[in-house]
Amino acid sequence: MDTDVLVVGAGPTGLMAANELLLAGVSTVLVDRLPARSALSRAGGVQTRTLEALDQRGLLEPLLAGGDHPVGGSHFAGIPLPDAPAPDPGPGAHLPRQPWRSVPQVVLEAFFEVHLAGQGLKVRRDHELIALAQDDQSVTATFADGRSLRARHLVAADGGHSTVRSLLKAEFPGRAGTLTTIAADVRLSGADGLPTHHHSPDGHWAGIFPLGTDSEGRPLRRLAMGGPGRSLPRDVPITEEEIRDGLRAVFGDRVQLLDLCHARRITDAARQVTRYRHGRVFLAGDAAHVHLPLGAQGMNGGMQDAFNLGWKLGAAVRGWAPEGLLDSYHTERHLAGTTVLRNVQAQGLLMDWAGTRDPDVLATRDLFAELITLPEVRRRLSGLMSGTATRYPMPDTAPHPLLGRPVPDIDLGPVRVHQLLRSGRGVLLDPQDALAGAVAPWADRVDRAAGKAPVEPMLIRPDGHVCWVGDPETLRSSLTRWFGAPNRTA
Structure with missing residues (x-):
């Protein structure tokens, strides 16, 4: 083998996967077809769950310390939601949830590349996969x-037009795009104090969202825009005049x-692969699912794919993965x-991206705006x-809120x-210091934290x-299900 795991694609999904694999102690190669990192941020926000994942790896503090990453306001279909979801149920003094943060994709990628290079892993660029x-x-x-x-496993994180997915002939059902809108990184005047949508x-x-500041300390913003007559083919160049005309409208x-720093046209295509696993190949991020980039759920979902998959591949390579662990990724x-x-x-649909002003859509949106004031509805949508x-x-586990x-x-x-x-x-919280013997056979895979009440x-x-x-x-059955057979020598 040349490596244990080959990761194809050095966007946020591939970079997160590479980090998880290195942490799991397996050799990793990360390749990308581009000769250099793209300057275009395809996403501009990091949601709460991804921020928590970064914190669980000790990466959140250095990421946020590296620039201006303001707190953003969450929304559903342009209707504002609370800044942070309600606390999870269960015992213990929960620290406040991390609020959504503005971290442009280019900043996140640069941070991860430096972090991985410090561990000896550099992105191999100009690697265009053909077979x-x-x-x-x-x-x-x-x-x-x-x-x-040649690798034991391959992670396909090569985007919405995934070459790996094409070579696998993986089923990718869903809906093709019906219209395009503009997403651009811009500097604006007169936007301070305005609502987001x-x-x-x-x-x-x-829609106008904060992206922090540029190298000269000037505020950058992500601008999304559309409406009647503004859906143009994706290959039509976006001009400054087109942006100005949309702003005037x-x-x-x-x-x-x-x-105008960077701009692209995006579609409302919605597709998801039928299977995330194809033998020794695993699809992640946009290679597995594409949709409108609302709430940066594409980038964050891809990073969560990688966070879920990385430790499981590490367990497989190191020989302790229980039966079915890799399948649980799908x-x-x-x-x-x-x-x-x-x-x-x-x-x-609720945002009326096409700008139809259909009375049925507007009535539905008005009703939804009323429902979103209900605490339980807000809590559910905030969680999403x-x-x-x-x-x-x-x-095989008794129900519990956590x-x-x-x-x-x-x-x-x-x-x-x-x-x-x-x-x-893995971590076993053992507040009564009563489970040392039970977890001892998994001590090479699970840490125990004792006496940490309540x-x-x-x-x-x-x-x-x-x-x-x-x-x-x-x-014992849960330890075996997720961490494999016990170590008989423990």
């Missing part, structure tokens, strides 16, 4: 210049374009992707848009729960999801 073959032992990737790499009476609309003369993340596609399609509502099925969910950052006194996960291993005993997977709570009689 793929696999057998019972390995995957072989061939590139346009004739080079090839704006609609004109004739159907034109614009919504704001009159109040908001002016100062600089089970868990396909369900999560389906949930995202459903909420994005609903938002696209923050990523904290993700809940994985936990078979099971399958991301563990809240419980304050344990001298340490926080998230800090316990920085090793990339919490229930709970087992946490390396990706931060709770997989067992409270019942000593079922602890």
Whole structure:
């Protein structure tokens, strides 16, 4: 083998996957077809669950310290939601949830590249994949210049037009795009103090989101815009005059374009692969699902795909993965992707992206705006848009409010729960110091934190999801399900 795992694509999904794999102690090669990192931010925000994942790896503080990353306001179909979701149920003193942060994709990618390079992993660029073959032992990737790499597993993180997905002939059902809108990184005047979303009476609309500041300290913004007559083919260049005309249609003369940094046309296509796993190849991020980039759920969903998959591949390479662990990647993340596609399609309809001003759509939106004032509705939608509502099925385990969910950052006194996960291993919270013997055979894979009241005993997977709570009689079966056979020499 040339490497244990080959990651194709050096966007946020591929970079997160590479980080998880290195943490799991497996050799990794990360390739990308581009000669240099793109200057275009395809996403501008990092949601709560992804921020928690970064905190669980010790990366959040250095990321936020590296620039101006303001707190953003969450929304559903342009209707404002609370800045942060309500606390999770369960015992313990929960620290406040991380609010949504503005971190442009280019900034996130640059941060990860520097972090990975510090561990000896540099992105291999100019690697255009042209062929793929696999057998019972390995995957072989061939590139346009004739080079090839052989790996035990391959992670396809190569975007919405994934070459890996095409070579696999993977089924990718869903809906093709019906219209385009503009997403641009800009500097504006007159936008301070304005609400995030704006609609004109004739159907034109614009969304303005903070992106921090440029190298000279000037505020950057992500501008999304569309409306009647503004859906043009994706290959038509976007001009400054087109942007100015769209701004005039919504704001009159109040908001002016100062600089157009980058722009692209996006579609409302909504597709998801039928299977996330194809033998030794795993699809992640936009290679597995595409949809409107509302709430940066594409980038964040891809990073969560990688966070779910990385430790499982590490377990497989190191020989302790229990039966079905790799298959659980598809089970868990396909369900999560389906949930995202459903909420994005609903938002696209409620936002009236085409600018039809259809009375039925407007009436539905007005009713929805009333419903969103109900606490339970806000809580549910906040959980969807923050990523904290993700809940994985936990078979053969008694029901509990925390099971399958991301563990809240419980304050344990001298340490926080998230800090316990920085090793990339599982964690058993043992507040009564009564489970040392039970977990000892898994000590090479699971850390035990004893005497940290007041919490229930709970087992946490390396990706931060709770997989067992409270019942000593079922602890052994949960350890075996997620962490493999016990070490007989322990």
